[in-house]
Amino acid sequence: MTDTMNNAATDGLRFFGRMSAAISHDLKNTLSIMNESAGLIEDLALLAEKGRPLEPQRIHQLGATIKRQIQRNDGIVRNMNQFAHSVDNPLKEMSLASSLEMLLSICRRLTDARGIAVSVASPDREIAIVTRPFYLYHLVWRLLEWGLDYAGAGKRLVLQIDPVPGAVRLVCRGLEGLTETGAGQCPPSQWHDLLVLLEGRIEVAADQQSVAAVLPQRIDA
């Protein structure tokens, strides 16, 4: 188990770094918009000093832009905080829908860069599991990253939360480009340690264009 944990920790650091870089990109973008808004206010003030009438409506618009970006920034930082705290507890009860939404929001830039839209589909009722939070995020990212290669022409993946007795299936659907050969190579060896730590297994079905991680409802300490 120690080797498994060491491998997962090393690999996990890479994942953590990649997500942190994606978050920093998003922050840089909001900062850029605020920077240009502030710059434009300065420009308008300089023009007003030279006699051009200042349009209050324009200032209101720029104020609204800055507020919107502050809210966006706040959401990014809140996600970053939740993600960072996922390493605090070895085991924790997690609400799956909100946790997956949070992860998708963090890695949106990476999935967008591939031109693929990803969404979460969950049942109406709350589905929670007791698991290892950070490793769960890592496995979901692995699933998604693998799925991006098989998204096909549809360019749309759905992460579906599917409760079954005593377990939950996290199904990545929309793998239009998935072949039997591709399915045969899943799960890749790099997923092994994560699956051991999460006491899970992978089910891949090329005919259903899906791959699923089956995870227990509760991991005991």
Add this chain to the structure above:
Amino acid sequence: MTTKVLLVDDEKEFLDLLGERMTSRGMEVDTTTSATDALKITEDHTYDAIVLDLMMPEMDGIQVLKTLKAKHPELQVILLTGHGSIEKGVEAMRQGAMDFIEKPADLELLTEKIKKAQARKMILVERKVEQEVREILISKAW
């Protein structure tokens, strides 16, 4: 002579704001949020500089840069990067970018780089014209 600039970034608000500020400084600015559109636009329009975001949906900024430079070697591309490190910027320079600037960008610094891009492009175009004239003179050999 008016400086013509194409801004390419997937953040529409950023493009609108930066475009407005650059226009008020006397530049002629076109904008697009799509890397694919940027490639199409450059088929029909010429620019003194293209300011390109490194991380775009559909296509990586480096890939866009490579495609642009392959088709129009004289194009001057300045990359905007959200990366905290200079690694990507160095890679961009290696791929033919004229320069790179980190987000959030300082407009005065960006303007300075755009002016340099314009001057460099003029030299390249003049050389190209000279070369073409020389080739005509040699081939005709009156």
